Each structure stands twice: as C-alpha cells, then as structure tokens.
Amino acid sequence: MSTAYHSQYFAYELTKQSASNTVGRLSQSLINATVDLNPHQVEAALFAFQAPLERGAILADEVGLGKTIEAGLIISQLWAERKRKILIIVPPPLRKQWNRELIEKFYIPSIIMESKNYNELVREGQAFPFEQRDNVVITSLQFARNKSADLKRTQWDLIIIDEAHRLRNVYKKSNKIARILREATEGFPKILLTATPLQNSLMELYGLVSFIDPRLFGDETTFRKQFGHGTKEMTKYDFLDLKDRLRPVCHRTLRRQVTEYVPYTKRIPLVQEFTSSALEWELYEKVSNYLQREDIFALPKSQRNLMTLVVRKILASSSFAISDTLLSLIKRLDASLEEVGLAEEIENIYNDIDELDSTVEEWTEENEDADQNEDDDDRATEREELLREREELLSYYNLASSITENEKGKALLIALTNGFEKLRELGANDKVVIFTESRRTQAYLKEMLEQNGYHGKIVVFNGTNNSPEIKEIYQEWLEKHQDDDQITGSKTADTRAALVEYFRNEASIMIATESAAEGINLQFCSLVVNYDLPWNPQRIEQRIGRCHRYGQKHDVVVINFLNRKNAADRRVYELLDQKFSLFEGVFGSSDEVLGSLESGVDFEKRIQKIYQSCRSADEIQEAFNQLQVELDEQIQCRMKETRKNLLENFDDEVREKLRTHYEQTTLQLNKMERYLWAMSVYEGSAQAHFDSGQLSFRLLNSNDKYQLISQMKKNASSDHVHHYRLGHPLAINWIEQAKSRKLPKKLIQFRYSDYEGRVSLLQNLIGNNGWLSLDLLQVKSAEDEEHLIFSAIDSNGNQIDQELCEKLFDLPASELELVEDDESGFAYFGNQISEINKQQESAILWGIQERTNEFLDRELERLDKWSKDLKDKLETDLKDLDAEITQLQKEARMVRQIAEKLELNKTIREREKQRSEMRRSLFDAQDEIDRQKEQLFVEVEKKLEQKISRQHLFLIRWEVV
Template identity: 75%
Template sequence: MTTPYHSQYYAYELTKQSASNTVGRLSQSLINATVDLNPHQVEAALFGFRAPLERGALLADEVGLGKTIEAGLIISQLWAERKRKILVIVPPPLRKQWNRELLEKFYIPSVILESKNYNEIYREGNPFPFSQKDHVVICSYQFARNKAQDIQREKWDLVIIDEAHRMRNVYKKSNKIARVLRDATEGYPKLLLTATPLQNSLMELYGLISFIDPYIFGDESTFRKQFGHGTKEITKRDFMDLKQRIKPICHRTLRRQVTEYVPYTKRIPIVQEFTSSAKEWELYEKVSAYLQREDIHALPKSQRTLMTLVVRKILASSTFAISDTLLSLVKRLEALLAEQQGEDVLTPIYEDVDEINETAEEWDESDEDTPDAAGQELQADHVSENITAERNELFSYYQLANSITENEKGKALLVALSKGFAKLRELGANDKAVIFTESRRTQLYLKEMLEQNGYAGKVVMFNGSNNSPEINEIYQHWLERHKDDDQITGSKTADIRAALVEHFKNEASIMIATESAAEGINLQFCSLVVNYDLPWNPQRIEQRIGRCHRYGQKYDVVVINFLNRKNEADKRVFELLEQKFNLFDGVFGSSDEVLGSLESGVDFEKRIQQIYQTCRTADEIQDAFNRLQAELDEQIQCKMKETRKNLLENFDDEVREKLRDHYEQTSLHMNKLERHLWGLSTFEGSTQAQFDDHSLSFKLNQSQEKYQMISQVRKANHDSYVHHYRLGHSLAAKWIEQAKSRELSTREVVFKYSEYIGKVSVLSNLVGKFGWLSLDLLQVSSAEEEEYLIFTCIDADGNQIEQDICEKMFDVPASVDEEVSLSEPIRHLLSNILKQQETAILHKIHQRTNEFLDRELEKLDKWSKDLKDKLEIELKEIDLEIAQLQKDARMTRQIAEKLEINKTIREREKKRSEMRRNLYNEQDEIDRQKERLFADVEKKLEQKLTRKHLFTIKWRLI
C-alpha cells in the first residue's frame, strides 16, 4: 500500500544529511551497522561530527567501550556521503583487527598497506599505492613514517590514529615517528583514539591536542609556562581555561557510566605449575647459555637481538619446536663453511613464530647493522675452526632435543584443561577453549597430543598460513554452506579465518592458535583462554584475552597460565605481568593506566630479553628484575590521575542523562529508517521480488536468493544464511535512485488511516478531511552540509498542518487517484508557507553558525594572546636577567670578573633593544596570521542554498 510519493519521500529521507547536533547525522551508519550500538558509542561518533570547524577529535573512552566501533560509525557515515579517502594508522598487531571489524560490522572494504603489497601495487602501474578507490587504507606507524611523503600527497577526508597515546610526546624532538606523522597528516581532519591521553604530564595532553589542531595553544613554551608544571602550580582560573579550550575536541566516557547498557564479566585466573624433566632442563640451560655468548656465528649480526628473541620464544615453547630450529642453525653454519651466506636456511625459524614480522617492524636494530662478520672472514682458519666447533655443539643440542619424546608442560596442559572445563561447567558456559602458542611446530605437537588423549575430532588449528588439508576441507564446507548469503567476502584469507571460527563455534571444543588468532577475530562464544606460551609483550596478552573477554561475553572468562618451577626468570616475568599489569584478574583486565603507560610493548620485550641475555645466576636475575620492577612502578604510577579526572571527565549524572536521551532517540530513529527502507523496497522491487512483511525478508524472482533486513539478522543471534539487506546494499542503492529519479505529477493521494495498525491521535483528528501538500528539498552548505525535507501542507480551509503530522501521514497506507490541478491561490499560499519554513530553518542554522564562529574566534584570540604574552614574558625575563647581572657586577671586587659581567650586560641590553624593536612587528605578524586564519573560517561559513521541488499532491485522509 506504498505509493510512488511515499517511496520518493522515503528515498530522500534515508539519504539526507542532517546537522551534527542530531542523531540523524549518523542515519546511514546506524542502519548499515551489523553491531548492536550502545548510546555512548553514538554519542562519541556524534562528538566527532559536532564541531565541523575543528580539525578533529580525541576520543578517550576507557578501555573496553569500543573506540573502534565509534570510529567505524564515523567512517561508515562518511562512506555513505561518498567521502572515502580515509587512512587508519595503527600499531602492527591491530591492522587485521581493523580490517575485519570494518568489513564485518560496517561492510566497508579496506586494504592493509605494507612493504610487500605496496611494491606490488607500484609495479602494477599505480605510482601512488595510498590512492585506493573505495577502500579504507590501513597501515602501521612505522610504515606510515617511511611513506610520509606518499601520505602527504593524498587529500584525506579523515585520518584515524589508534593507540594515539604513542603520539602524546610529539613535542619532544626524540619522538621521531610522532613528529613525522604530525607533519605528514597536517591539514587533514584527524580522529585520535586512546584510553590514556594523559599519564605523567600535562605536556602529553598538549602533544595530542596540537597533533589535531595547532591553534588551540600558542606553542610548547607558552603551554609549559602556563600549564605544564603540574596542577599544583596552575591557578584555578588557568585550569578552567585549559578545560574550556580542550572541551570541543576531547571526549571521554567511563565504564561505570555505561553499566546500564553494557554488562561486564570477570576474568578468573588459574596458574598451572609444572617442573621440566632433567633432559628438558639440560637442553634449556645449554641453549640459553649458548645464546648469551658474544661470539656465535649462527645468528646474523645484523639481526642478532631479534633472532635471539625468536629462538628464546621457541625454546620456551617446546622441545619439538626448538629441535627443528637448532637444525636450521646447524644448516646455517654448514652454509657458512661452504662460503655461502645461508640466510635462506633461517627462514623456517621466522616462519615458526607468526607475529615476528610485526615485532620486527617495531624492533629498532640500528645499532646492530654491522655486516655479518662470519660471512666476511671465512678465509681465516681459526674462524672456520670456531664455526665447525659451534656446528658440532648445536648438533649435539639437536640430538638431545630429539631424544625427548614427552614434554612435562604438555602433560600439564591436560590437567589444566580438565580444571578449566570443570570451571566452565560450574559457570554454565560452553565447553570451548582457545589455546595460544607462539610456535607453529608446538601447535602441531599439541594437536597430536590432545587427539591421543580424548580430544580426537574436537581440535581445530588456526595460524598465519591456515593451509593444511584439514583446514582446506573446513573451508570448502563453509563455502558450500554460505554460497547463498553474505558471509563470503571474496578474500580467501578472510574467509578461511571466518570458516575456522565458525567450525570452532559449531563443531570443535578446542582451538589451538598462534598469535595471528589474537588479531581481529571474535571468540565471545568461548570463555576459556589458555596461554600455553606467554608472550613478554603485555599488549599482546591483553589482545589474546580480549578475543573472548569482550563486549557480548555472557560468562566469566577463565585464563590459564603455565609456570615452570625451575625457571627463576620465567617466574619473575609472570609476576610482573600478573601483579603489575593485572592482566589475568578482575572485571576489565589490565587498567588504562597500566597498558597506557607503555608506548610500545616491544620496548618492554627488549628489556626482558636483555635480562635473559645478560644474567647468569639466580641472584643476577633477581637483581635485574627488581630494578625493572622499580622502573615499572614509576612508569605505571599515574601521576596525573586526579588531573585527568578533573580535566577530562564529566559528572556521571550529566553523562547518564545524555546517554538515556541518545538511547531513546537512536531507537526511534532506527525504527523510522527501517520502516522507510522496507516501504521503499517493497514498492520499488515489487516486480523483482517476493516480500514477506512478517520476517522483513524477500526473495528475488530470478535467482531465488533470500535477503533479510540487517536488524532481523542482528536479532537472530545465530549464523543466518541470508544476504544482509541494508541501506548500503547495491539493491537498496538501485531502488533509492529509481525512486528519486521518478517524475511525479500532481495527483490525489488517499491515506487510509482505517487500515493503519496503531493509533496516531493527531491523524485521527484529520479523518474525513482533505487538502494540499508539497514536498521540497532544501540543501544548505555552510559550516557543514545539511539537507531538509520540508512539507508544506494545508487543509481545505487553508489552515497550515505541521511538519511532524505530515511525516506521520506518510506512515499510513495509501492509494493514488486521478490527476488534479493546482489553483493559483493555493499555489501562492503553499509558496508563502514554504518561505516561512525556510526562513525558520535558516535562522537556526545561522544561530549555530554564529556559535561555531564565536568559538573559533575565541580560540584564535587565545592562541594569539598566548604568542604575544610569550614575547612580553621573554622581554621581562631578560630585564630580570640584566638587573641580576648589574647587582652581581656591583658586588664583585675582582676587576677581570667585573669587566666580564659588564660585557655580558651589554650583550643582553643589545638583545633587549632588538627584542623591543621587534616586539610590535612580531605582534602585528601574529595579528595578520590570525586574520588570515579567520578569513579562512569565514570562507567556510559562506552559505550556499539549493532548492529542489519533489512533488505536490492533493491529500485525503479516510
């Protein structure tokens, strides 16, 4: 019972661009997302749009509140508006997570740029690989730094920087990556995401804010003088000034403020101790001592510390993993004896540890870039003898490793799983466990061992290659199962990952995963995490546990860790991770203060590695860890906790009230949009598909493919084998364009309130009446792009009918009657009412624009005052310095010293005279710069109007 008039109205309503102070600003992203959105996420995304004159926003919600989803909402809305030049810069381990979440939650494709595919794209004829049509570009910090010129060349609609606390020391010359990225992204809108914008000093906040907008504060020195010495030295007036300056671009929500909408579960830690067998411990001690030696040849000097880290990870994993690694080192030495470099024989070592490429990207070995001495000095007999001796030594270790057929840690895993599954049954959770190991060879050993001990047919593997025959079979079954729905993305890598997760969910009890499974997959249906190998990088551990302990988890998550009673260093590492980083216990896992205190977990890994490399006795190990712990205590202690609270956090009641309002508005808005999309689709697709109003689904006549509204798929809470129908779908886009392009003549439309299910009081009063209605589209371009659909409506007596009543009328079924003509008096009356409504809309926009303008002017005034004050302060400081020098000259009795001081006084007076001469010129230049900036603002605020008449009808309500 939808008419072409309904359909056209719905088409424009679904795609119009609303003002940034309304939930409607996120219309397209709300109805396109597959995730159940929480009101704090809607509020954060709106905040990102709310200040169009700002150069970006800092979203600083606490850990676990979904900053990626908040950013995804913003990206999705820009995407719908065809603003698709978007760059996401993240730490290496988060690249795949972003890639998956954008695709799964918002249907937005992205490309991860790294050296290998960058060069391939370049060779294929694209000289600008960062220019990707209809793909978000994702890259790491390091890659972005290396390709800064490429980034600068593109005209970005948005640049997102995740884990942005790494940028907070950008004001320091030593922070080279941050400074390069700031310069490369200058002038583009930016979204910075971090749970810890402020850790040790207000200067960090200055760094982040200046990264977004260099005109909030004067410069580093003026900020430091006014605010940078800590809150005790800041006056109350200055503190309030600081808060007001950052308020428009800094947004923070706390977990305690959203408990009404987001349920949280706890982490329950279990420690499984074991004792290495005599042979295992002998092997560990010998290989560890070998790695500590300076003169070894098997590891290339150019990669010595990184390779040592890799071998240590494998050594700690299992004897089965270290066995093949030792053989590779033996082959490397044999290649050197044959006067070959032998680099390729080390490849299997790197391939055994999934995340090593990402660690290498953050690993700075600039102090180790000396050539491989072993390769250059092979002619020397004694070197050859040393290599032969080393080869024989490593081969003996290899034989020892091969003689070990059982691992005590492996046996302990069986005990740990039994404990873990018992705890899951107690909690009422699924019997599902994900076991993380750092070695692919250990992964194979664990699979065989578990299958021989009661878990046959219940184990699935997940690693960086995912290319075994068993995995391929799972993938083929998955492809067949999903051939008629939207699960298949076309990316084989992504689809295999999805197939393995689904197999784990529906078929297997245990997933044995390497580090690649910690990146971007959702295992919330599983609540047992086993760290068979424990990384030294706390950020990686949090990422692992976060696959299960995340939004949507219904049960407490059990976390099992292993501890070797014989290994003092391992015990101390675990103690640090457990007690200092609080990774395994509590409701939220590691706190913001703790993980945020580490700019890079790789740096922490390096410190641990250094201890393993340099300490030989138990006492040395204890002393080194005590020193590291003392450093860590200082690092983790959040000196600015109270300041951050006062500066960045709003009152709980104020936040909760706003969130409740968003919750209601978002629900109403999404229901309205869904009704419109469904109504438009049933009308425009009536000849192409069969529609089922009950399930909000339809089947195409030709292909019999089934589609269902995305909201119904979300509610289903299971893998629904249908195409997900949404606003961004190509079918919806086609039907919307069809509705918009239709020329509509003036006809009578009969609205049948009697057939409407429900009651609308304002409409029931109009039953039996008729009148005239026209619909116009007003597009306003000023501070932001806005579109308004204006209903101009009168009854037969010429009384105006309000906009909201007209909108409700178009929710009612209707039919179209004959053509009618519009008399001149009615046309004139409708035209006058339209002008009045336009004037009211433009007045509101004008008021809002003035607020933007006032805020920008105030910001620029403060910025220029900061710089002028700096000049005045510098002049006063040199006055004081001269006065002190004159006093010193009077006090001294030594002629030579007096002459030297007087010489300094003359130099300072000369400098003061120059500063006085330049003062007004520099202040005038600041004013000129301020005027130029303000002129740019005024240009942005110039109002452009476009009007488009859509249709006029004679309405009748029965």
C-alpha cells in the same frame, strides 16, 4: 501499500545529510552497521563530527569501550557521503584487525599498504599507491613515517591514528616518528584514538592536541609556562581555561559510566605449575647460555635481537619446537661453510612463530649493525670457530631429539580437567582456546590431546591454516554459506570465519597461535589457556580479549603455565599478574598500566635484555627488582587526578546524555528501517518477492534471499541470507530510481483505516483533505545540511505541521488522478502553501544561523587565545630578560676583581642591546600575529558563507479515509 510519493520521500530521508547536533547525522552509518551500537559509541562519533571534523578530535574512551567501532561509524558515514579518501595509521599488530572489522561490521573494503604491495603497485604503473579509489588505506606507523612524502600528496578526507598515545611525546625532539607524522598529516582532518591521552605530563596533551589543532595553544614554550607544571601549580583560572580549550577536541567515556548498556563479566586466574625434567632443563640451560654469548655465527648480526627473541620463544614452548629450530641453525652454519645462500633457514625459524611480521618493524627500529656480507672473507677466517659452534648445536639437537615427552604437555591435561570443571561450576560451555607461540608445538599438542581422550574435539588455528583438515572445514563452510553474505571472497578471512564457526558448533578445543589473538570473536568460549605466555602485556590482553569481551555471558577463566625451575619466568609472570593486572577482575588491565608502556614491545625488549645479560639467580632477581621499581614509577600515574579533573565529566551527567542518545538512536534506526523497507518494496516490486513479516525478499531471477540487518541480528542462526542494508547495491539502485522519478500532481488517498497503529493526531484528519508540497533545502555553511520541508494545508486553509506530514506518510495510500476542481482548488491555496514554505525555510535558516554564530564565536575565541598566548610569550621573554639583566647588575656590584667585573658588564651591555632590539621588534611581532589572526579569520569566514539551493520534489492533493 506505498506510493511513488512515499518512495521518493523515503529515498531522500534515507540519504539526506543532517546537522551534527542530532543523531540523524549518523543515519547512514547506523543502518549500515552489523553490530549492536551502544549509546556511548554514537555519542563519541557525533562529538567527532561536531569537533568540527575539518580539524578532528581525540576519542579517549577507556579500554574495552569500542573506539574502533566509534571510528568505524565516522568512516561509514563519510563513505556513504562519497568522501572516501581515508587513511588509518596503526601499530603493526592492529592492521589486520582493522581490515576485518571494517568489512565485517560496516561492509567497507580496505587495503593494508606495506612494502610488498606498495612496490608491486609502483611496478604496475601506479605512481602513488596511497591514492585508492574505493579502498580505505590501512598502514603501520613505521611505514607511514617512511612514506611521509606520499601521504602529503593525497587530499585525505580523514586520517585515523590508533594507539595515538605513542605520539603524545611529539614535543620531544627525540620522538622522530611522531614529528614526521605530524608534519605529513598537517592540514587533514584527523581522529586520534587512545585510552591514555595523558599519563605523565600535561605536555603529552599538548603533543596530541597539536596533531588536531596546532592553534589551540600558542606554542610549546607558552603551554609549558602556563600549564606544563601540572594542576597544583596552576591558578583556578588557568585550569578552567585549559579545560575549556580541551572540551571541543577531546572526548572521554569511562567503563563505569556505561554499565547500564555494557554488562561485564569477571576474569578468574588459575596457575598450572610444572617442573621440567632433568633433560628438558639441561636443554634449556645450554641453549639459553648459548644465546647469551656475544659472538655466535648462526644468528645474523643485523637481526640478532629479533632472532634471539624468536629462539627464546620456541625454547620455552616445547622440546619438539626447539629441536627443528636447532636443525635450521645447523643448516645455516652448513650453508655458511659452503658459502651458499643463508636466508632460507632463517625463514624456517621465523615461520614457526605466527604474526611475527607484526613486531618486526618495531624490533628493527634499533640501530643494529647490519651484516655487510654474511659469507665474506671475515667468516672464512673463522672457519674453525664456526665448526666448533656447529658441533655444539648438533649436541643440543641430539639432546632435544632424545626427549620424547614434555612435562609441560602432561600438565596441560591436568589444566584442562581443572578448567572444564570450573566452567561447569560457572554454567559455561565446555570450550577452551589454547594459545601457543609455536606452530610445531601446536602440532605436538594436537597429537598429544588426541591420544588422551580429545580425538575429534580439536580444531587448530594458525597463520597458514592450510592443513587437509582445515581445507575440509573451509570447503564445508563454503557450501553451507554459498547463498548468504558470510562469504567475503577473501580466502584468508573466510577460512578464519569457518574455523571460528567450527569451534563454536563442533569442537571443544581450539589450539591457536598468535594469529588468533586479534580480529576474531570467541565470546562463546570462557576458558583461555596461555600454554606459552608472551612477554608483551598488550598481546596477552588481546588474547584474553577474544573471550572476555562485550557479549560474554560468563566469567572467563585464564590458565597460565609456570615452570617451577625457571626463576626468570616466575618473575615475568609476577609482573604481568601483579603490575599489569591482566588475569583478574572485571576489566582486565587498566588504562593506567597498559597506557604507561607506550608500546608493549618496549617492555618485551627489557625482559629480553634481562634474559640475555643475567647468568645467576641473584642477577635475575636484582634485574627484575630494578625493573619493578621503574614500572612502579610509571604505573603510579602521577597525572591520574589531573586526567580525571580535566577530561572526565560527572557520571550522572554522562549517563543522562547516554540515555537520551539511546532513545534517539533507537527511534532513528526504527524510522530509517521502516523507510528503507517501504522504499525497497515499492521500487523492487518487479524484481523481487517481499515478505514483510520477516523483512526479507527473494530476487525473482536468482532466488537469492535478502534480509534487513536488524532481523539477522535477532536470528543469529539464519544462514543462506544476504545482509540487506542502505549501502547494498540493490538499495543504492532503488534509491536512485526513486529520487530520479518525476512525479506529477496527483490525489493521494491515505488510508488510516488500514493502518495497524493508532495515532490520535492522524485520526483527527479522517475525512479531511488538502494540499501538500515537499521541497529539499540544501545549505552549505559550517557544515553541509539537507532539510525536507513539508508545506501543507487542509481544506479549511489550516496549516498542517511538519511532524504531522511525516506521520501521514506512515499510512498506506493509493494514487488517484486529479479532477478539474482539484486544480482550481490549488490555484486558491497556492500562495498560502508558498508562504508556509518560506516561513519553514526561514525557521530552518535561522536555526542554522544560530549554530553558525556559536561556531564563529568559538573560532574567534580560539584565535583570540592563540594570539594572546603568542603575544604573552613575547612579553614574558622581555620580562625574563629584564630579570636576568637586574641579576647580572647585582652580581657586578658584588664582584671586586676588575677583570671579572668588566666581563660581567660586557655581558650586561649585550643583554641590554638584546632587550632594546626586543622592545623595538615587540610591536612588529605583535602586529604580525594580528595579521596571521586576521588571515585565519578570513579563512573561517569563507567556510561560513551560506550557499543555499532548493529543489521542488512533488505536490499532491491529500485526503485521509
């Protein structure tokens, strides 16, 4: 049984802010997370806090190690500290994934900011929609660029940029989006997430670092001269200098370093070949040739590239899908002939492809000619051509409608038989997720599979999820989970969760569109079928990553479909398989490969261009050969050795550090969980019935059941239970209740005899007694820290150390009233306790001072190097000008033509004049650099000023029985 004194102590321990050199810095986020955290993730999050966070860090762990979780830990900790102005900037396809992971894994709400809701908020009177009170803001790179002025207005506590390698070429003037975002986010702390911070040039590192700390290096020219030519041309001193400068801002862990904690299974590729029927191939060839024509009326010019991509996806999917698409194009031409609205049929085509909005922003980056007016006089004059095109499309539609079965669909039945046989060999569940690009194909596959032995074994998953069957699954799920925390209140998120649960417990087959390729966990499934294969390698990796992920117990079988008649499709598959290594091995596609792309959309556009421009088999082969050569150049990764030497630490060194973090994190979590439970039992005794065996409780007035997250992780099947955690409203109220209580002096009788464990140090205190004071010390300096200081003595006047005092509060205890002798006893020992408190405080402040001095030394060294870089540039420019003048003088002596000699001497005099001016201004410029350096030092000095506050919590007389 605890006391009010235990409860208050635990409440302060649970909420105190620790220094970033201990795992305690992440206490609140560790105990709030619903995922099992790996030590490398804790290490990365702590690194970011030590960076220091007012500037930020680059987290560059290899693919698959959970950089989103690392960022989530940082966000969760700041959220617990009430620092909630947080912005996440990501590529469009990752917005929903971040939104779901924050709420599911950290209980942090977020809003995806895009044009539609941004404009709605403005109309509702919210002048600055990015300023959200209790929502993390998630937005795309493109939307952030467009609203850069808005970003500057908010005083962000943290900005996270995912897939940050897209910005690494910010030093190039052509990379406008990166330059705008760097300027818009300047001055705010940032975390950059990328598996490939360095791909082709050291200048890329300069670009990324300039987002975090513009004063880590002098300027672009200086960096290029000193480091930009690569490590082979560098002196050993320059290389060590570069590594030393990068160490505080860039953190990287490799997959091979974490296999002790993160087991990986393999990918096993299978290819299912099929041959299109004569009618299917005729349809493909005719529609493909139609799409290659420059002037067609059915596709709007402003969206020509995107629309062509969409139609090609649908064409490759099934005749049933392209049939409806052709009908929409015909209706669009009819509308054009009748001069009525055209947009609806385009929407119908787009609606067949899920998650298309994720790529629209990136595909519309091109300067396509916009339609001035799609039903203007120009179109009217071409009525005859338009009618001919309509007849042509109608013939294609009739051809498509005449096809009653697809050879590809028949091949799926063979693929499933082979796939399930392979799963049985592996000992895995008979579960398969089939990915298709088209909702219409999805409907066809469901019907076809149901007619071939799979009736009642199928669940579909798409962007609408609104069929009667899905609604029924959703309603049953709601009823099942009405008494637990599975229900988020978001119908979209809850429907997705219901479908995943139904797939896990009831169905054998999930037929999914692209909307299932992100944000859901299918680790219980070991077979992925790419019925339609995207051209974007990053999308394929996302698909397979639903199953091939941390927690997967079996090797994952990946089946891809190949049309024997389609030469272009075969070459695309070869590239994805052999160049991108997507389908085989332990880790899937390597960082070198996916990181070489900048964006998978770029590759998608290259493939699209080949399909659009090549008309013969020879042209197709030549175009793909050229693309392969370019990919080889990109993927060979000239900087691989440099990246290894600059950014990676020795495996043994990393593994030892991770083991230490694993032990510290486990101890910290166990301690925090004990404190949270004991505090809750005491503070909530009048509101709930507590079951300490299950670490759960039921509220008396509602019968709702709550359980600590750790217990729920052990009992994954526990339904109808709310996740109880530090950030839960009940816990927040009880902590506040405990902290606000004024505690009088009392006798606390600690009962070692009732303690289940055995601690020899505590055993030695049995029969002893004394006095104990608890105080809170708050220090604001390089970082904010809080320390709980125990000052205690026994009846003989011997000091009881801090660790032993903490262990005392692990014992059950009772509160008793003091007697007169106790008061006189305190009068005798009071000064000694006060002196102990001062000594404890001095030791803490000395430790903080030492860390502050280290921080100051690093900052001074950083500023010294920055100013030296700038001064060296001035000296170098002067030397370069000297060398140019010398060369010109040499050339002038060799010239015999008077006119040319005079012209050269005129140039020499101009350069000499320029040199004189540079010499005169050199010292002024150096003085200006020193002035800036001094100003920056004053700013650093202000940050390091110590502000100390003290709060006495309670004083007790103690005894151990």
